[in-house]
Amino acid sequence: MLDVRNLGVSFGGVVALRAVTFATQANQITSVVGPNGAGKTTLFNIISGFQRPGSGSVSFNDQPLIGLRPSRIAEVGLVRTFQKTEVFKGLSVERAVKIGTACGRDFPLWRALWPRAIGKAQDIARRETELILDTCGLTSVARKTCAALSYGEQRILEIALALAARPRLLMLDEPASGLNPTEARLLGDMIIKIRAQGIGVVLIEHNMQLVMRVSDHIIVLHHGEKIAEGEPSEVARDQRVIDAYLGGGDIAAT
């Protein structure tokens, strides 16, 4: 599905990523973990088109992505969320998701003049919105303003907005940061539910309990290099991973 090869980038002499190579499978949850500053978000920024790499290639179902603008990459089916919560603050939840469903769908200007086109688009958007709000458990707050939601709800809303763009691969950047254990568990359920819908997930996350629970495959970055990858149990036993994280100690326990 997603194929990252030899990705490298540096900022003024500081190497952020060095020859990172990995691939994800459809219908799998792939987690990218590593200490702060390991290059995880930079990796996301490059894959989603917000940053250019120094070297290497990224392709999605054999389509090269480097050089495409983020909106085009989203259209191809790769949608990301951000580490710092980003929602359509001034709109109601329902309206925000409804707008989200229209974001990636082509609608040329002349069609706005076509009598029935708007009604049809409205109907489709309304149906999709209901479904997404239901999947994410946001139906009860649908009429609230996005900014009025609790922090945890806003993080869920972000994922709802990403789902509205109809991704084939969803990339979540630290979705559990700032969530309490209960919320984090619900988030885990939701991520598994998303996979069950046939959407692949790439997850950047520090909450190891969550990562160990949901991941099919884990990639460990340290100082911009991939130091390990494999199934959760394998990675947890890897000596280099343990060293990178705590200089000792059990990764599964953190």
Added chain:
Amino acid sequence: MKPYPTPLNLLLRTAIAGVLLFAPWLVGTDYYLHIAIMSLVFVILATSLDILVGYSGLLSLGHTAFFAFGAYAAALLYLHFGIPLWGTLFAGGAVAALIAWVLGLLILNVRGHRFVITTVVFAECGRLVAYNWTSLTNGQIGLSGIRPPVLDIPGLPRIDFNSRAAYYYLALAVATICVTIILRIVQSPIGWRMLALRENERLAEANGVNTRQISTIAFVSSAFFAGVAGALYAHYTGFISPDLFYFSYTTTMLIMVFLGGKGTIIGPVIGAVAFTILPEALRVTADFRLMTFSLILLLLVVFAPDGLVGLFDRLRSRHASARKVADA
């Protein structure tokens, strides 16, 4: 989804439609018809600016430039090639849209104060061109003799748009068509994408909105309708000058959008009518006219931050909740 209109609502709509349709009989004098026609020109200007400022969140302080370019295009096409209003309305819009597209290539990758400043500078550049390219624009003297058309369809009575009443109906028709199209644009998925751009550009782009493309659509379409308004204005007054580029025109349009209620279309429509009529109505205060006008603006800014539409909404919801209490 669409609320069924209440009898009161229906009555109100009929009344508004009635006033609009029979205005020439109701107001009689040319002076009032002049105000009505100028209101309609500003309705097009304010609603077109709302696409940009209200829906897309791009604050342009150069909107009057597109109004002026439309007016100049119409005037030149009429004076040199004898193209009547029917052609210049569209041509004025098209020229303004083309200029906006080229300008957009240059400035639509900047945001915030840098975008705002470039739009101001652009309008000023336009004024200098109109002022100094005397062989084409006649400079400061301006262009005159831009006549309204005479409609001569065989079998029908001849309509001379030189009459104020006839031009009023023409302006009403053009404004209605423009506002309808603008309304359809902002209510379609294109308008939703504009809202996404306004609310959070980074998120919009990540979710599949080509923010470059949608800001171009907003910029060009808003310029198009401003150009149409320019052509309508040029054929009405028959005379245009570089003064059309003045910042005060932009300010007027922004007052209409903001104090009418930005991002609503109906707000700028109400704003355009209200703030064309108000300065005229305030003539009764003689020397205190501008002072009173400023005071009213100030009070509105303080007490109706969401514009007249926001004020109506607030009053209505208060009324509704009061009624609910009474019912309980």
